[in-house]
Amino acid sequence: MRPQLLDRFGLSVEVTSPRDVETRVEVILRRDAYETGYDAFMPEWQAADAELRRRILAARTALPVLKTPATVLHDCAALCIALGSDGLRGELTLLRAARAQAAFDGAETVTRAHLKSVAQMALSHRLRRDPLDEAGSGVRVARMMDEVLP
Amino acid sequence: MDLDRIPLALHLLAVDPAGIKGLWLRARAGAVRDRVTAALSALPLAQVRLHPTLADDALYGGLDLAATLSLGRPVQTRGLLSQPAALVLTMAERVPLGLSARLAQALDSPRHCLIALDEAAEDGEGLPAALSDRIGLFLDLSDVVWSDTAEIVMDAQRLAAARARLGQTRLPDGAAGALTRAAAELGIASLRAPLLALAVARAHAAWAGRDVAEDEDLRAAAELVYGHRALPLPEAAPPQPDTPPPDTPDDAPQSAEQQSDVLPQEMLVEAARAALPQNLLEQLAAGRAARAAKGATGTGAMRSGNRRGRPLPSRPGKLGSGARIDLVATLRAAAPWQPLRRKAAASDAVLLVRPSDIRLKRFRETSDRVLIFAVDASGSAAFARLAEAKGAVELLLAAAYARRDHVALVAFRGAAAEVILPPTRSLVQTKRRLAGLPGGGGTPLAAGMQAALATATQARARGLTPTIALLTDGRGNIALNGAADRALAEEDALRLARAIRASGLPALVIDTATRPQPGLALMARAMDAPYLPLPRADARRLSGVLGAALEQ
Numbered sequence: 001m002r003p004q005l006l007d008r009f010g011l012s013v014e015v016t017s018p019r020d021v022e023t024r025v026e027v028i029l030r031r032d033a034y035e036t037g038y039d040a041f042m043p044e045w046q047a048a049d050a051e052l053r054r055r056i057l058a059a060r061t062a063l064p065v066l067k068t069p070a071t072v073l074h075d076c077a078a079l080c081i082a083l084g085s086d087g088l089r090g091e092l093t094l095l096r097a098a099r100a101q102a103a104f105d106g107a108e109t110v111t112r113a114h115l116k117s118v119a120q121m122a123l124s125h126r127l128r129r130d131p132l133d134e135a136g137s138g139v140r141v142a143r144m145m146d147e148v149l150p
Numbered sequence: 151m152d153l154d155r156i157p158l159a160l161h162l163l164a165v166d167p168a169g170i171k172g173l174w175l176r177a178r179a180g181a182v183r184d185r186v187t188a189a190l191s192a193l194p195l196a197q198v199r200l201h202p203t204l205a206d207d208a209l210y211g212g213l214d215l216a217a218t219l220s221l222g223r224p225v226q227t228r229g230l231l232s233q234p235a236a237l238v239l240t241m242a243e244r245v246p247l248g249l250s251a252r253l254a255q256a257l258d259s260p261r262h263c264l265i266a267l268d269e270a271a272e273d274g275e276g277l278p279a280a281l282s283d284r285i286g287l288f289l290d291l292s293d294v295v296w297s298d299t300a301e302i303v304m305d306a307q308r309l310a311a312a313r314a315r316l317g318q319t320r321l322p323d324g325a326a327g328a329l330t331r332a333a334a335e336l337g338i339a340s341l342r343a344p345l346l347a348l349a350v351a352r353a354h355a356a357w358a359g360r361d362v363a364e365d366e367d368l369r370a371a372a373e374l375v376y377g378h379r380a381l382p383l384p385e386a387a388p389p390q391p392d393t394p395p396p397d398t399p400d401d402a403p404q405s406a407e408q409q410s411d412v413l414p415q416e417m418l419v420e421a422a423r424a425a426l427p428q429n430l431l432e433q434l435a436a437g438r439a440a441r442a443a444k445g446a447t448g449t450g451a452m453r454s455g456n457r458r459g460r461p462l463p464s465r466p467g468k469l470g471s472g473a474r475i476d477l478v479a480t481l482r483a484a485a486p487w488q489p490l491r492r493k494a495a496a497s498d499a500v501l502l503v504r505p506s507d508i509r510l511k512r513f514r515e516t517s518d519r520v521l522i523f524a525v526d527a528s529g530s531a532a533f534a535r536l537a538e539a540k541g542a543v544e545l546l547l548a549a550a551y552a553r554r555d556h557v558a559l560v561a562f563r564g565a566a567a568e569v570i571l572p573p574t575r576s577l578v579q580t581k582r583r584l585a586g587l588p589g590g591g592g593t594p595l596a597a598g599m600q601a602a603l604a605t606a607t608q609a610r611a612r613g614l615t616p617t618i619a620l621l622t623d624g625r626g627n628i629a630l631n632g633a634a635d636r637a638l639a640e641e642d643a644l645r646l647a648r649a650i651r652a653s654g655l656p657a658l659v660i661d662t663a664t665r666p667q668p669g670l671a672l673m674a675r676a677m678d679a680p681y682l683p684l685p686r687a688d689a690r691r692l693s694g695v696l697g698a699a700l701e702q
Contacts (some may be wrong), residue, residue, distance in 0.1 A: 017341055021334050028344045032326055035169075035260070035345075036352075100553045 007086070010093045011118075012125035014138065055137045059103035066099055067109045075115055075149055082148045083141065085126040114148060120143055153294065156186060157302050157373060159287045162353045163263070165194045165312045167236060169349035170286035171257050172264035174242075174277055174378075177291035179269060184653060185299055186291065187238070190265060192304035194313065196235040200253075202244040204230075209252060215469040216505035234261040242266035242277050250278040257284045286346035288378040311357040319356045319411065321348060321363045332372055335396030336380040347375040402428035467510035479509035520556035520573045520614045524602040526622035526662065527563040528593035536589045539621045539662050543584055551577045558605050559583060564591035565632045569601055573609050592634060595626030603646065606655050617656045620679075624662035624670030640669070648679040658682065 006012075020025050034041045073095065080090040097118035102110045124137040163173050177183040190197065206212070211229030218225045232236070237253065239245065245253075256262050264285055270276045282288075312661040329351070332345040351371035355363035464476035466483075484507040523543050527536060543559075550557050557580050559571040570583050599620065606616035629638040650657055657679035661670050666683030674681030 017339050021331055024334060024341060024344070025330045027341055028330045028348070029326045030343055031341075032348050 003086075007089050008124050009125065011097065011121040011122050017081055055104065055106075058106070059100070062106070063099065063103045066107075068095070069109060072098065072110050072112065072115055075112055078148050079115075079119060079145060080123070082144050083123060083127055085123060087126075090123055090126045094119060097122045116149060118144055132139065153298060156289055156291075156294075156299075157189070157375070158370070160189045160192070160302060161232050161304065161309065161357055162374070163287060164194065164309050164348055165353040165357050166316055166349060167195055167552055168234070168260045170263065170346060171349075171524055172237075172266065172285040174266045174268060174282055174285045174286070174288045175291065175539070176268045176270060176276075176289070177294075179267075180229050180298050182291050182299055185302055186289070187267070189302040189304050190236065190238070192306060192309060193236045193263070195234055195263065198230050198235040198237050199240045200230065200237050202241050202246060203365065204249060206252070207258075209249075216508075219503070219505050223473040231256050231262065236263050236265060237267045238267065240267050242268040243270040243283070244526055245281070247278060247280075249264045250280050254280040254284055257281075282344060283340050283342055286350055287374055290378075307359070311359070315359070315361070316352065316356040319352045319361060319363065321351060321355075321676035324350065325363060325368055329368060329372065333379075336376055338379045340379070343379055346628075350375050380572060381459065389633060392564040394541060399573055402684070418470060424590075459700070462512040464511050465511040467508065468505075469508055469510075474511040476509045476511045480507050482585050483507040484511055497658065503553055518554070518556055518614050520558060520604050520606075520609045520616045521550055522558045522573075522605050522609070522616055524560045524567075524598045524618060524622070526585070526593060526595070526598065526618045527561045527589045527591075528623075528625075529563075529589055529590045530593060530623055530625050535646070536662075539660075540584055540587070544581060547580055547584075551575075557610070558609070559648065560601045560605060561587055562597060562601070563589065564594070565597075565628055566594055567597040569605055572605070573614065592628040593622070593626050594628035594630075594632075594639070595622055595628045596646050597628065597641060598622070598640060599646040599650065603653065603655070604665065607653065610655075617658070618679075619658045619660065621660045621662050621701075622670070623675070624661060624667035625663070644673060644676055647673045651676060651678040 018027065030041075076094045076098075078089045080088075080094065083090075094115065098110050098115040101118050102114040105114065108116070120138050120141045123141050127137040127140060159173065163170055175183065175186060207214075207227065207229070209229050209231050209357065211227045211232060214225045214227045219225075237256070239253070253264060257264055259464075264281065266277050266281060266285060268277050276282070277285075320680065326344070326348060329347045333347070344357070347368075348371070351363050353369045353371045354367040355361075358367065360367070446488040464479040467473060469475065481501075484503050485592045487504075488502060491504070492498065495502060515570065525536075525539055525543065547557060554575065556573040556575055557571070558569070559580060561568055561570050570587065571580055602618050602620065606618055609616045626639040626643045627634060627636045629635050630642045657677050658691075659666055659670060659674035659677065659679050659681045661681065661683040663670070663683075671681045671683070
């Protein structure tokens with residue numbers, strides 16, 4: 001995708017098939033249970049689903065009253081400068097994502113830990129591409145994060 | 151191929167078409183294929199025939215513009231996908247990516263099943279991966295002779311009984327785990343394969359009249375579903391010895407009967423390996439390479455045509471599916487009829503346009519190809535085969551000239567690589583530069599690949615369709631930074647090979663060493679490029695091989 005489009009997407013995640021056999025077996029078992037026994041599958045997972053929904057709804061109401069200390073803003077800017085991402089959308093998205101994470105966790109204040117937990121998905125697609133860097137941009141973000149935000 | 155598998159696969163498909171999702175049938179059109187397709191009438195779904203140029207409004211339905219125009223009120227059509235159906239896709243090897251994505255989406259809902267009639271004649275052609283991944287069964291009839299086949303009689307009564315039983319058929323507890331592990335061991339990355347195998351095992355058990363699936367069902371499922379998906383096993387990479395497929399019921403461990411629900415995985419792996427045809431591994435490799443080269447990045451030769459298409463005469467057609475109307479031609483076609491139509495319709499409208507007047511614009515969009523030769527002119531290559539490589543390039547130049555392809559030349563020797571000739575069509579100039587190419591010095595293989603990659607990327611940005619042909623003896627000993635460090639040089643070359651693969655460029659590696667270099671074959675694999683060792687080929691053979699690779 002072209003960078004000007006990519007920059008406007010908030011988050012990016014990379015999805016691959018799981019490599020671990022046990023995880024794969026679990027995926028197959030659940031999917032098969034869903035397909036062959038829909039009526040038994042749904043009640044089994046409904047409670048977990050409902051809990052997740054409750055958490056998300058609670059986070060939405062908590063979001064407006066969440067406190068964002070100035071240090072977190074500084075961290076955002078420092079990380080984006082260190083990674084050399086063009087424009088300011090990186091910082092904005094990073095901040096919003098960190099807020100969302102904090103609200104989801106039920107915290108009252110955004111902390112550096114929240115910022116760090118979302119930095120990879122908020123920033124990895126905003127870096128300049130380096131065809132020779134095999135590590136991928138996610139690893140570069142993690143590396144830089146360790147340097148800038150100890 | 152084991153002929154018993156054909157009726158078995160068809161019966162299983164007829165038991166649970168929506169779960170097994172379909173059949174990939176590789177065969178030329180002919181009597182043998184007709185025997186198989188005739189048996190599809192036993193499927194419990196209506197058959198719908200599709201073709202590769204099918205438009206969206208045919209698939210999904212929508213406004214019937216022609217009928218709407220002539221009736222003066224909106225007329226909706228029903229799409230082919232609106233009813234559960236057995237979709238029979240003819241000429242499946244020519245399905246464009248867009249249609250294959252739409253069909254894949256249709257397959258993801260448990261309503262349809264797809265019978266892909268794949269008439270691929272050469273390696274590298276074939277069904278798009280999005281579809282072949284979703285379809286459970288595969289049959290290859292290309293080596294089946296008509297006289298060996300019998301008419302396939304579908305047992306309607308037994309099928310009905312099996313379908314009724316399917317709902318309560320269950321799998322033993324360890325079955326999902328065993329099939330998933332077997333798939334992982336065979337190098338099958340997709341998680342759809344184990345799911346399809348479970349569906350096939352269930353259908354097999356129901357077909358055999360069992361309520362609980364047994365070893366035999368799982369083994370049959372693994373054979374049918376994994377056989378064509380398996381990657382070459384590391385130890386089975388050399389041509390396999392002519393072992394006949396094992397007589398499955400006899401040598402299978404009979405001890406693992408109903409008591410043990412957890413199946414030994416080794417057995418499942420064995421079964422799938424034995425069912426692989428002899429040359430399937432090569433075909434698979436070729437197909438994957440071509441697919442990755444063709445479609446993976448979405449920068450296909452068709453779309454990025456640098457001429458935006460030469461206009462062709464417009465012709466009558468139906469509106470919709472992205473066609474552009476040729477307004478002038480449409481009006482011109484409608485003009486002579488206006489007095490008559492006004493009279494017939496008793497109307498005083500200025501213009502009465504009928505569906506038959508509509509003319510559509512047509513373009514032929516071709517993208518010029520550019521062949522980028524990365525020629526190893528190092529001392530070792532010069533000593534061995536530089537002259538031969540030069541001769542081969544010259545032969546290819548003549549062919550490229552005839553096809554109006556562009557050619558670029560990258561040479562690497564000494565400490566660095568040099569783009570001797572940026573993409574050009576001048577045959578004379580290329581020949582002169584090539585003849586003047588001296589040999590000698592170290593082998594900066596990585597630098598050569600980097601220069602070729604850069605040239606290819608530039609060419610692609612300009613709308614050309616690049617192909618990289620790397621001619622080397624593979625003994626890279628100069629790293630990217632110019633240091634004479636063999637280990638580092640090899641690492642750099644491997645990284646660049648991966649970069650070329652990631653960029654989705656079609657490439658070809660030609661080993662010009664006196665003996666084939668295993669390291670170079672590895673690198674070609676990292677590049678996802680066909681590897682071609684040339685022990686003592688004349689220049690003419692080289693150009694033939696490259697020509698064939700380019701045709702794909």
